[in-house]
Amino acid sequence: xxxxxxxxxxxxxxxxxxxxxxxxxxxxxxxxxxxxxxxxxxxxxxxxxxxxxxxxxxxxxxxxxxxxxxxxxxxxxxxxxxxxxxxxxxxxxxxxxxxxxxxxxxxxxxxxxxxxxxxxxxxxxxxxxxxxxxxxxxxxxxxxxxxxxxxxxxxxxxxxxxxxxxxxxxxxxxxxxxxxxxxxxxxxxxxxxxxxxxxxxxxxxxxxxxxxxxxxxxxxxxxxxxxxxxxxxxxxxxxxxxxxxxxxxxxxxxxxxxxxxxxxxxxxxxxxxxxxxxxxxxxxxxxxxxxxxxxxxxxxxx
Amino acid sequence: xxxxxxxxxxxxxxxxxxxxxxxxxxxxxxxxxxxxxxxxxxxxxxxxxxxxxxxxxxxxxxxxxxxxxxxxxxxxxxxxxxxxxxxxxxxxxxxxxxxxxxxxxxxxxxxxxxxxxxxxxxxxxxxxxxxxxxxxxxxxxxxxxxxxxxxxxxxxxxxxxxxxxxxxxxxxxxxxxxxxxxxxxxxxxxxxxxxxxxxxxxxxxxxxxxxxxxxxxxxxxxxxxxxxxxxxxxxxxxxxxxxxxxxxxxxxxxxxxxxxxxxxxxxxxxxxxxxxxxxxxxxxxxxxxxxxxxxxxxxxxxxxxxxxxxxxxxxxxxxxxxxxxxxxxxxx
Numbered sequence: 001x002x003x004x005x006x007x008x009x010x011x012x013x014x015x016x017x018x019x020x021x022x023x024x025x026x027x028x029x030x031x032x033x034x035x036x037x038x039x040x041x042x043x044x045x046x047x048x049x050x051x052x053x054x055x056x057x058x059x060x061x062x063x064x065x066x067x068x069x070x071x072x073x074x075x076x077x078x079x080x081x082x083x084x085x086x087x088x089x090x091x092x093x094x095x096x097x098x099x100x101x102x103x104x105x106x107x108x109x110x111x112x113x114x115x116x117x118x119x120x121x122x123x124x125x126x127x128x129x130x131x132x133x134x135x136x137x138x139x140x141x142x143x144x145x146x147x148x149x150x151x152x153x154x155x156x157x158x159x160x161x162x163x164x165x166x167x168x169x170x171x172x173x174x175x176x177x178x179x180x181x182x183x184x185x186x187x188x189x190x191x192x193x194x195x196x197x198x199x200x201x202x203x204x205x206x207x208x209x210x211x212x213x214x215x216x217x218x219x220x221x222x223x224x225x226x227x228x229x230x231x232x233x234x235x236x237x238x239x240x241x242x243x244x245x246x247x248x249x250x251x252x253x254x255x256x257x258x259x260x261x262x263x264x265x266x267x268x269x270x271x272x273x274x275x276x277x278x279x280x281x282x283x284x285x286x287x288x289x290x291x292x293x294x295x296x297x298x299x300x301x302x
Numbered sequence: 303x304x305x306x307x308x309x310x311x312x313x314x315x316x317x318x319x320x321x322x323x324x325x326x327x328x329x330x331x332x333x334x335x336x337x338x339x340x341x342x343x344x345x346x347x348x349x350x351x352x353x354x355x356x357x358x359x360x361x362x363x364x365x366x367x368x369x370x371x372x373x374x375x376x377x378x379x380x381x382x383x384x385x386x387x388x389x390x391x392x393x394x395x396x397x398x399x400x401x402x403x404x405x406x407x408x409x410x411x412x413x414x415x416x417x418x419x420x421x422x423x424x425x426x427x428x429x430x431x432x433x434x435x436x437x438x439x440x441x442x443x444x445x446x447x448x449x450x451x452x453x454x455x456x457x458x459x460x461x462x463x464x465x466x467x468x469x470x471x472x473x474x475x476x477x478x479x480x481x482x483x484x485x486x487x488x489x490x491x492x493x494x495x496x497x498x499x500x501x502x503x504x505x506x507x508x509x510x511x512x513x514x515x516x517x518x519x520x521x522x523x524x525x526x527x528x529x530x531x532x533x534x535x536x537x538x539x540x541x542x543x544x545x546x547x548x549x550x551x552x553x554x555x556x557x558x559x560x561x562x563x564x565x566x567x568x569x570x571x572x573x574x575x576x577x578x579x580x581x582x583x584x585x586x587x588x589x590x591x592x593x594x595x596x597x598x599x600x601x602x603x604x605x606x607x608x609x610x611x612x613x614x615x616x617x618x619x620x621x622x623x624x625x626x627x628x629x630x631x632x633x634x
Contacts, residue, residue, distance in 0.1 A: 044461075054510055062327070063338045069340060081330075082334065083327050083328040083330065083331040084331045092361060098309075103331075108529075116477075119419040120420045120422065122420045125416065129467055142405045142408035142412070143403050143408075144412070144422060145347040148345075148479045149345070149602065151344065152478040154343040155344075156344065157344050167408055172407060178403070206482045210622075226631075234630075235629060237628050238627060258627070259336055259337075259339060259609070259617075260334055262342055262578075264342050264612050265620055265627065266620050269615075271419055273476075273486060280472075280486070281472045281490040284491045284493075285465050285494065288364065288367070288464045288468065289464045292367040292368055292498055292501075295366060296374075297371055297375055299515060299516065301516070301521055302512040302514070
């Protein structure tokens with residue numbers, strides 16, 4: 001019930017986080033600064049290795065250096081590559097450069113303050129950790145798939161390949177894993193006091209891990225610096241706690257609009273409309289009850 | 303977004319290295335308003351069981367109400383038929399849902415919590431109550447025993463029925479998919495009307511015309527209401543709603559309208575006189591309502607597949623209300 005209360009009167013804190021009481025830890029997250037990303041994909045590799053994520057096909061996409069294309073059940077860090085005929089620096093007069101730039105961005109689950117996946121999960125498999133992050137409990141998930149279209153970023157997906165751990169019982173004749181997987185912000189590493197594998201592996205500090213408040217300050221300073229230097233299109237994405245999902249736990253510094261990187265320009269947690277949707281549904285159900293009864297009670301029998 | 307940015311979303315299934323571009327990747331990247339035309343959202347991973355369940359759940363829910371109302375007017379024949387139809391649909395529904403799960407053996411995990419923020423969780427509880435009640439009532443009716451328990455079970459299933467028939471509208475509306483979420487005002491009403499139509503149509507097939515008047519009225523009224531609500535939704539959705547006229551959703555939408563209209567006309571004109579017409583009309587309406595659920599289901603996939611629906615509707619919102627998702631230097 002307190003989940004509905006949080007829908008009606010959302011606080012700035014992640015939903016369900018305060019339930020930890022004394023065991024609540026400082027909220028942590030990622031600040032991914034794409035202005036220093038070099039597209040090495042060490043984060044993708046480190047993530048796969050640490051989390052034992054299966055290989056998911058090798059496809060030559062022709063889309064710059066990107067061959068994983070999107071986040072999904074088997075890709076929890078995804079580096080996007082965009083080549084552009086746009087100058088990197090625009091400070092008044094043209095600097096006479098070639099006007100070419102190569103954008104790279106390491107995408108990840110946003111660990112939303114108000115997370116739609118967590119709200120709609122019917123089993124309670126998706127939960128809020130003591131660190132304020134969002135994690136799928138693999139021993140609970142029954143693969144209903146509701147979180148998949150609920151996520152405004154398209155982060156979650158069902159794993160269709162054979163289960164590497166905890167396979168389904170043979171009697172069902174199914175081999176595929178059938179559960180939903182996503183970034184855990186390395187919950188196991190956090191528990192042990194370590195930083196997530198991707199941040200650890202990042203050679204340029206494009207992926208920064210830390211307490212969210214501190215990361216926000218660091219991002220503000222970085223944006224101010226880039227502004228001074230005249231970087232073209234620099235903007236923070238998901239930094240503001242007033243956005244449609246209450247701020248991201250993993251936010252970004254981008255050099256072009258979010259949609260260019262395959263990110264939604266104004267994501268909202270759709271469950272915020274749920275109180276209104278339930279009321280509307282009750283009205284429809286009541287009307288249906290009365291309508292069906294009226295059509296039956298009044299009028300000819302034959 | 304220019305046309306040549308889109309074909310790449312169809313890459314799946316193509317042999318590696320066969321992607322061709324009309325122009326250099328740099329030129330494409332410079333104008334790009336989406337990431338190589340790839341979807342921003344994930345398409346649902348649901349399979350055929352889900353839209354079929356939307357139909358059977360609707361039949362079950364509306365049949366429960368029809369059965370009780372018919373009983374109140376002393377129309378025992380119609381009441382009993384609707385009870386059995388509803389119980390059967392209520393029996394098939396959970397099987398469809400379990401079959402769709404990635405881990406069917408874990409279906410009972412749905413019932414380890416009660417969660418008001420999850421339409422699927424509350425829906426599972428409603429289905430459990432409705433299915434339990436209607437099948438108890440039908441079983442006792444068959445056996446002719448324990449009348450007080452049967453009455454109680456009928457009362458419970460009558461109250462749970464409308465919830466079962468309409469919550470599925472909230473279920474799809476509570477997602478990030480534009481055509482579903484933006485249709486949240488109409489979807490529970492459309493599903494409710496469609497449920498009423500299919501329950502009436504199913505009962506008209508199994509009850510002699512002399513007792514099936516209420517069922518035929520229900521079928522015709524349901525088809526009319528559902529058609530009007532669908533038009534209203536498409537009108538309000540504007541461009542986001544265009545998926546209802548494209549691809550598979552378009553075909554199902556067209557089939558839904560044609561079948562339901564033909565069936566309702568047949569029921570209204572000849573359903574009272576001819577049993578054959580009643581059976582045929584009822585079957586046509588049921589087929590139409592099943593197609594309607596498929597149209598809504600497929601529309602969601604198409605809406606998720608093309609990033610323009612997400613980008614364009616959210617950009618419009620940003621222009622109207624301003625946005626907090628991005629922080630630019632000049633805005634600080």
